[in-house]
Amino acid sequence: xxxxxxxxxxxxDVIIPARYLASQDEKELASHxxxxxxxxxxxxxxxxxxxxxxxxxxxxxxxxxxPVAIKASGISxxxxxxxxxIFYRNAINIGLAILECPEAAExxxxxxxxxxxxxxxxxxxxxxxKTYHAEPFPEFIxxxxxxxxxxxxxRKKKNG
Amino acid sequence: MGMTMTQKILAKHAGLPEVHAGQLIQAxxxxxxxxxxxxxxxxxxxxxxxxxxxxxxxxxxxxxxxFTPNKDIKSATQCxxxxxxxxxxxxxxxxxxxxxxIEHALLPEQGLVAxxxxxIGADSHTCTYGAVNxxxxxxxxxxxxxxxxxxxxxFKVPAAIRVNITGKKRPYVSGKDVILYLIGKIGxxxxxxxxxxxxxxxxxxxxxxxxxxxxxxxxxAGAKNGIFPVDDITREFLKGRVSREWTAYDPxxxxxxxxxxxxxxxxxxxxxxxxxxPENAKPAREGKNIAIDQIVIGSCTNGxxxxxxxxxxxxxxxxxxxxxxxxxxxxxxxxxxxxxxxGYVDVFLDAGCVVSTPTCGPCLGGHMxxxxxxxxxxxxTNRNFVGRMGHVDSEVYLASxxxxxxxxxxxxxxxxEEVM
Ligand code: SF4
Numbered sequence: 001x002x003x004x005x006x007x008x009x010x011x012x013d014v015i016i017p018a019r020y021l022a023s024q025d026e027k028e029l030a031s032h033x034x035x036x037x038x039x040x041x042x043x044x045x046x047x048x049x050x051x052x053x054x055x056x057x058x059x060x061x062x063x064x065x066x067p068v069a070i071k072a073s074g075i076s077x078x079x080x081x082x083x084x085x086i087f088y089r090n091a092i093n094i095g096l097a098i099l100e101c102p103e104a105a106e107x108x109x110x111x112x113x114x115x116x117x118x119x120x121x122x123x124x125x126x127x128x129x130k131t132y133h134a135e136p137f138p139e140f141i142x143x144x145x146x147x148x149x150x151x152x153x154x155r156k157k158k159n160g
Numbered sequence: 161m162g163m164t165m166t167q168k169i170l171a172k173h174a175g176l177p178e179v180h181a182g183q184l185i186q187a188x189x190x191x192x193x194x195x196x197x198x199x200x201x202x203x204x205x206x207x208x209x210x211x212x213x214x215x216x217x218x219x220x221x222x223x224x225x226x227f228t229p230n231k232d233i234k235s236a237t238q239c240x241x242x243x244x245x246x247x248x249x250x251x252x253x254x255x256x257x258x259x260x261x262i263e264h265a266l267l268p269e270q271g272l273v274a275x276x277x278x279x280i281g282a283d284s285h286t287c288t289y290g291a292v293n294x295x296x297x298x299x300x301x302x303x304x305x306x307x308x309x310x311x312x313x314x315f316k317v318p319a320a321i322r323v324n325i326t327g328k329k330r331p332y333v334s335g336k337d338v339i340l341y342l343i344g345k346i347g348x349x350x351x352x353x354x355x356x357x358x359x360x361x362x363x364x365x366x367x368x369x370x371x372x373x374x375x376x377x378x379x380x381a382g383a384k385n386g387i388f389p390v391d392d393i394t395r396e397f398l399k400g401r402v403s404r405e406w407t408a409y410d411p412x413x414x415x416x417x418x419x420x421x422x423x424x425x426x427x428x429x430x431x432x433x434x435x436x437x438p439e440n441a442k443p444a445r446e447g448k449n450i451a452i453d454q455i456v457i458g459s460c461t462n463g464x465x466x467x468x469x470x471x472x473x474x475x476x477x478x479x480x481x482x483x484x485x486x487x488x489x490x491x492x493x494x495x496x497x498x499x500x501x502x503g504y505v506d507v508f509l510d511a512g513c514v515v516s517t518p519t520c521g522p523c524l525g526g527h528m529x530x531x532x533x534x535x536x537x538x539x540x541t542n543r544n545f546v547g548r549m550g551h552v553d554s555e556v557y558l559a560s561x562x563x564x565x566x567x568x569x570x571x572x573x574x575x576x577e578e579v580m
Pocket of ligand 1: 519523541
């Protein structure tokens with residue numbers, strides 16, 4: 001999986017510009033994801049890639065479109081030094097995996113090959129031959145992300 | 161390692177012996193709250209997910225407070241949607257016009273929140289209930305929709321800051337001055353995502369109203385929640401309101417706090433936060449040069465009977481300055497009735513004010529006192545962001561009821577001593 005690296009304070013306006021918010025279509029949102037910071041993002045990303053960023057990723061408005069756009073682009077995980085609180089909550093609720101790991105966020109370079117083990121929280125940088133440790137998700141969060149988010153997960157439980 | 165008050169409540173509700181800051185947990189909820197703006201979105205999510213049951217009809221509260229009595233067709237439609245939902249599921253705590261009050265004043269008053277409970281609300285000032293030692297925090301409408309069905313939600317356990325209060329309150333100083341002073345000290349992101357946990361021998365100086373005001377504005381320092389320990393003042397307030405059993409939580413002696421802030425009440429004078437951030441706190445005595453057009457006394461921050469009392473004591477026998485409009489909004493029906501009985505309403509009417517039925521109204525620029533371009537308002541609400549109370553070129557100055565009343569009489573920002 002290729003890492004796409006950005007700096008600190010990537011805000012939700014950059015992740016998905018407000019001019020596209022009228023759309024609920026995930027594909028459409030994905031095609032404009034990160035457009036104002038990285039015009040070719042949607043062309044560069046292949047399924048399973050990860051985003052690596054600095055401090056306070058996802059700050060700004062509380063729009064759920066932001067994690068939705070990232071997830072629909074095929075990103076399997078966002079690793080950052082820290083996340084904005086509402087983004088953090090929204091990401092987990094819509095089923096986008098996110099890990100706080102300052103060490104990995106600092107060390108990984110754009111284009112590095114990186115893999116993540118969600119059971120152990122171990123992030124492996126295959127390009128640099130290094131590993132970093134994030135706190136792994138507890139079982140119920142892993143399950144929620146696998147199920148596709150909060151609502152999907154509750155629905156699954158209710159339907160047995 | 162020891163836990164904070166917040167961490168102990170979360171551990172209990174997660175069924176875990178211990179939790180630590182940063183940990184993701186799933187916690188059982190004692191109450192789920194929504195209002196006339198956020199509930200409709202939550203209801204849509206609830207319906208879209210195909211849920212056909214609520215987890216407990218006695219533990220969901222909906223309060224029609226923001227744009228009520230309905231100010232337009234859209235707000236009427238939203239309330240209707242909530243009403244229909246409440247009826248369908250037999251919600252026991254649906255507060256409509258006639259019984260409603262501003263949610264964060266209403267719930268403590270009605271005994272719906274108690275020490276040690278875990279509460280979420282689709283409204284950012286849900287953090288108010290920390291005043292009575294509950295863990296409570298604001299969430300999004302999706303979270304509310306999910307929680308109405310599940311009865312639990314997930315949290316990231318917060319780290320905490322301890323606020324140690326000492327000293328004695330000066331004349332006219334209230335909880336509002338304390339919290340504005342604190343936010344002025346640490347800034348609007350001074351407690352980002354953390355718990356603000358209050359402690360110290362100075363707490364005995366703070367009434368329940370003071371504490372409710374302080375916890376209410378914890379979010380204005382960026383905090384996830386604010387919380388007080390239980391003492392005799394809390395017990396006295398809960399008596400006759402809360403009949404179910406509750407547990408008080410004190411921090412462990414070795415609880416981990418990221419930092420400690422000391423507040424000596426002797427240093428806190430009446431405080432006003434200037435536009436456009438609550439952190440722009442300045443002494444009320446220095447506001448003489450700011451002429452004002454309106455005062456608003458009300459909201460979930462300062463619409464309780466103690467607040468109206470403080471304002472009435474200053475307005476008694478006095479009149480608003482020429483050109484100043486005074487809008488008084490008791491936060492609940494009970495407060496409203498009491499204000500009539502105690503003669504405060506007469507005082508306000510004699511002073512030239514209007515007294516409204518409970519509503520959020522002007523606090524969020526909804527109705528009942530929206531500002532025009534260039535107008536300045538001293539308000540007992542909690543936010544003074546650009547355009548919060550009307551036009552983007554209007555200005556909101558946050559203050560206590562005593563300062564707002566004094567400013568209305570003086571015609572400019574005033575310390576109560578100036579008019580008394
Ligand atoms: S009074 Fe203001 S801050 Fe309080 S709940 Fe209503 S709109 Fe929100």
